[in-house]
Amino acid sequence: SNLSALWILIANGWMQNPVGSEFNPDTMRMEVTNFMEVLFNPVAQAKFVHTVSAGYVTASVFVLGISAWYVLKNRHLGLAKRSMAVAASFGLLSALSVVVLGDESGYALTDNQKMKLASLEAMWETEPAPAGLTLIGIPNQKEHRTDYAIHVPYVLGLIATRSLDGEVEGILPLVAVAEDRIENGIRAYTAVEALNDNPNDVEAREIFEQTKQDLGYAMLLKRYVDDPATADRATIEKAAMDTVPNVAMSFFSFRIMAGVGFLFIAMFAVAFYFVSLKRKVPRWFLYLAFFSIPLPWIAAELGWILAETGRQPWVIDGVLPTFMGVSSLSATQVIMTMVGFTLLYGTLAVIEITLMIRAVKLGPGARILPKGMSGGGPDTHNEPVPARPRTIQFDK
Missing domain, CATH: 1.20.890 (cAMP-dependent Protein Kinase, Chain A)
Known part of the structure; x- marks a missing residue:
């Protein structure tokens, strides 16, 4: 299952950061140029270890919750308490690793997906370094502001750049960059059209080589015009604004996911404290552990919503827009x-x-078997095997 997850996340990581490939105007295809770059894509590797660690957290919460249920029902107490101890210790380590690996993913966004990082923080303008973290607020995408925002100074800059002087670019400055890339992409698009007519056109080939990294941005104009070369300034500005994903969805998905993650750290730490240093776990905590069972799945889904929403409007970031008729x-x-x-x-x-x-x-x-199905043992008809009494002897 880990190997399966690895390949899935390598593919998804390439869609987020398409390394080791380039567009070939002769075949009109994106072609792999370096498979090792695809395999060791930093975005893919960070996603893989982050996702696997999240799976470990999910398993730990499940074991902790079911064990808590047994304790509440006064059943299988020996097994339940031992399972709680294992789930608490393993879950605590896994939850901490998820936070560390999430930080690594955030650091990767600084170079590879600047718009996604700015959107999940609802940061409209570039702040002086190091940028502050928006703890909570209400993003207003129409007015380009975040209402009722509560900021924590320096935190975002330290996480995203791991420095005191590194800048985290805001949404609107990145839109201005997108406008320039669209204009540059129009030149690449025109060169590709010329190469289709004459593959030996040396001048068109040279222009394409200089501008090919922005060809995908010219494709953003396809939503409004059939030929990107005919787009006027207003259309270019409109297409540049399309590079901004759903800010509110990214903003709240990230905060709920992160909040649930820190809740898990606290819950595992409390569980470890009780099972290690005390004999009796409070009933309120047992109920909390049991009713927390669905939370890892909710957090995981929010993580995927953030990953896919934050990449919009791209199927492949910077290369292929979502709305292209492919x-x-x-x-x-x-x-x-x-x-x-x-x-x-x-x-x-x-x-x-x-x-x-x-x-x-x-x-x-x-043994979980339908009634009437022989299983060859005392548990054939879904009856639990009675626990053997165990005598504990102590030396005098």
């Missing part, structure tokens, strides 16, 4: 596919959750 599928076909996948995986999830709840109710040692 698929032969109709909107109806896409919707039907999504509905089909949702129904399939939703059904599987219901079955899995039903089996998990059943297993938890039966307890350790029970």
